[in-house]
Amino acid sequence: MHDHPAPAPFPFEALRRFPDVEAENLQAYDATDRLLAARGLEEAAPRGLDGGDVAVVGDAYGALTLQLAAAGLRGLRVHQDLVTGRAALARNAEALGLSGTFVPCELGPSLLAGARLVLAQLPRGLAELDEVADAVARWSAPDVTFIAGGRVKHMSLAMNDVLRSHFAEVSAGLAVQKSRLLTASGPLTVPDRPPFPVCAAHDDVGLTVCAHGAAFAGPRIDIGTRFLLGFVDRMPSGRAVDLGCGTGALAAAYALQHPSAEVVATDRSAAAVRSARATMEANALAGRVAVEHDDAAAQLGEASADVVLLNPPFHLGASVHAGAGLKLIAAAATLLRPGGELWCVFNTHLDYRRALQAQVGPTEVVGRNRKFTVTRSVRRG
Template sequence: MDFPYSRLRRWPDVEADNLQAHDATDLLLVERALALGIDGREIVVIGDEYGAITLALTSAGFDGVRVHQDLATGRRALERNAEELGLAGFSSHELDATLLDGARLVLLQLPKALAELEETADAAARWAAPDVVLVAGGRVKHMTIAQNEVLGRSFAEVQAQRAERKSRLVVASAPRPVPSEPPFPVVAQHDGLTLVAHGGAFAGAKLDIGTRVLLEVLGLDGSRLSMGAHTRAESMPEAADPADPCGVVNGGEPSPGPIAVDLGCGTGALAASYALAHPHARVIATDRSAAAVASARATTAANGVGDQVTVMHDDAGSELADASANIVLLNPPFHLGSSVHTGAATRLFEAAARILRPGGELFTVYNSSLGYRAELTRLVGPTEQVHRSPKFTVTRSIRR
């Protein structure tokens, strides 16, 4: 099969010379599926970052392939690449029974987190056909014996294949009986804050250390922001371009209170904490990870602020209206998958600048070694350091 992998793009994800929209693992998974010859309606693809696996199969004539992608960027890239290549024959799903019901072959790009792998393997054993075969693949340098052990909790037979092109496949079959309740989401308590996490959510049910620093610096465990940001936000006029249902999504009605955005919300710790401290504010929590969004929704509900916080599966706040937010809280990532790349943070800085109103405030926490202050000043506005340790820096930027 001669599929034009080189025509695939990562857009709207970060694109750079050292970042591709496919790898050798994609090719190995496609080759295995072609060799098995299973009907497309019985094939599920999970973790297909930009559509390389799904579109190669549909191009080869497999119809009815079901796909789950955690990232909103991946979902948009798949749609865009399918349109560019004139391909169809697949459907997108969340990680649930509709994705896996009756599946006999599951193709999986191994996730970075063992917890995400555990949730995925359990889902396949729980909802797929009794004779399902799960074929997981990854780059050899990122694979571990622990991944086999996790697969072994849900499948009786786990066999690693010979490495090819610096990638390797692991074949899991004979699903084990599943417990009555899935292993995820998990719940943990942190000084009065309840965190709920699905397997693919960053840091799980732990309180990420960077988030913890930002919470402490802003005093979000108290009745107000320690630097008075909430008071300033309340004095600002209403959003000029309001929207749905919190006054920040295009096309809705204005919100009567200040609007705070947790950009890249993860499990929703910042959003829930802000809402608890400021019951009259409206809060938007947005993340490109479906696992994070499901976690944040569960977290806000568990803390009794589900009606105050709107959680959105979105790419860098792209669905939020320009100049609609009073405050943005941000703990940006510095990895893109397994690659260290600051482009993800830059996109979030640009997003914050767009959605903040003039005079609005961006509070950012980041690894001190990254030195983002100059970039924040350039992209957002005047930026001051409000906290610094050898590990983390917290800055406050005012939208010019």
Template sequence: MPEFPYSRLRRWPDVEADNLQAYDATDLLLVEWALALDVPGDEITVIGDEYGAITLALTDAGRPGIRVHQDLATGRRALARNAADLGLAGFVPHELDASLLAGARLVLVQLPKSLAELEQIADAVTRWAAPDVVLVAGGRVKHMTLGQNEVLGRRFAQVQAQRAERKSRLVVASEPRPAPADPPFPVTAQHDGLTLVAHGGAFAGPRLDIGTRVLLEVLGLAGAQFSKNSESGDGEGRDSAGAPGGSDRSGGVVHGGGAALDVIDLGCGTGALAAAYALAHPEARVIATDRSAAAVASARATAAANGLADRILVTHDDAGSELPDASADVVLLNPPFHLGTSIHTGAATRLFDAAARLLRPGGELFTVFNSSLGYRAELTRIVGATQQLHRTAKFTVTRSIRR
């Protein structure tokens, strides 16, 4: 059998760069482990296959019927594109639910960054897979922790780490323990009038991350608890002049003078920004969008928990690509600065490009980012005139006016 052409795989539509590739040694180890076992494709589940390397290599090796779950919309599109390019078919995409795992005897997992996401995956496997299921999880050694073994150990009686190869390592979990009556996710937390709901793979879980808190405060959407918990600073660089409708006494920005605005929470996570905006502006039409399926499920649950299910449309999309051009008056953005385990600003740049496309002329982009990243010049170049509304040692909030 000819060797699978891993080098032909692409990350597109995710960020592509010389130091970013569409497969790694962990993918190869997981494929090699699966091929050494006599498990048919329809009894194999793959979770976290970033760009399809595991699924497509096994399909190409004669294991049709593999079920696959990818959290990111970019990964799903890359898998479909890579499959078409290689002329491969026969695998079946699923969400993280019973249909993904029913009857599965071998589950291959690219270890996620968060222990909460791994816990939800492990719970799902023990809850829905075959009684004799074996879970094989892999990752780059430098990113692996004993905490991952502990999470698996709570769900499986046997957890064995394998010898490291090519700077990657596999962990084999077997003999699943009985699943608890209630799944551990989603989880819920209250934040001074705002309810957040989070699945395991959602960034920051049910907490309000510091950047979101700062942006809510500057926008005038934060209650007393938000303000008390947000990062302290002396207000250096705060400037709310020039916003439509001016600014309120607390420095929060007032939008549109009561007009019904079209608002997009771009990269919405658990939907904190979308929900807070919708609660403060009942007349607004709000869309929340994220490339993470876990985030989308969380944002929908957050909207429902706050009585906003009929007012916030939540979409699983890549940088709002399915939303119409020039359809928004306001975009809210707390961009990531990681691509998987790599620090890379390309993800933020893609979202700046998306905001520029989505905003109407004169529309506003409100962005919060780590002060060290210095995105102001890039925002001015991509979107339009950008001013600093607030700055602390850690976070900067800017407003960009679409040219």
């Protein structure tokens, strides 16, 4: 009997969120990443699985993928929704000497065809879980094991019900360091067409909105966006950018109101981009509005826009944090030509007006209701 040296502990402290927002209370990993990786390796070894048999979904900054790669799995297929997460994974892999150990994929057959083990960070929303579970049942191997983990405080029994609608066997593990794993197997027969995107007509604003599972607010129009829609007819016509477009309602409304305008919608979420493209198709705007997967419109040129539309988020994952909104305000300032206009809606308590004034230019309040404020900022020369 020979003693084998224990593998070196994974260097979690080396992982970064960059280029996403970084702060003391925001980490690049959590206990669920550890739990999922340990369970995944336990599952892979006796079944003789290699990296090509394994798909990873929802790995925020690479902590899950890179633990598996460090343990020797190669050719892992990985889907991350956020473009910032994709960049962080690539940077973290390079820093740890693990570049080339995984293949980035979109949610679909390229990610899941023939997969026998799928490891996922549980999404917060049931619609997103429904879309992921349908995709796993639809495209993976018949003997696939789907293991999804999350923080106990964000989990609900409804998640088990969603999984049972797609798999014959679903079980919940014990909580470990406030995280828990759900395991599903025996994929059920799926309908001919995937259930997403879901589309809904909003006759009061003349739009049809389409959404994939991870898109904020689904096919509804959130109340902040709805408030800003009431000002589209007051906005100048020109090259417009819907920054953080979500399902694309603002871009679509602007394009319909200003038929000669060039419109670009951009979001860091792949699900939002797919949703916005479906929204443009539903409103006969597919040839007029370009939808791009980008972090804060970084690929668009400086001083290239006449108008920017912005409904900034005030959450980063499960944390309330103004960093994402402030980042988009700074991006809007870069995008606008001198004299260009930023039209922004935000929760009044956030008081973004100071940042708008400092980053963009003279800012006036053009509308306010019980919860939201709409401002117009003019880019200083």
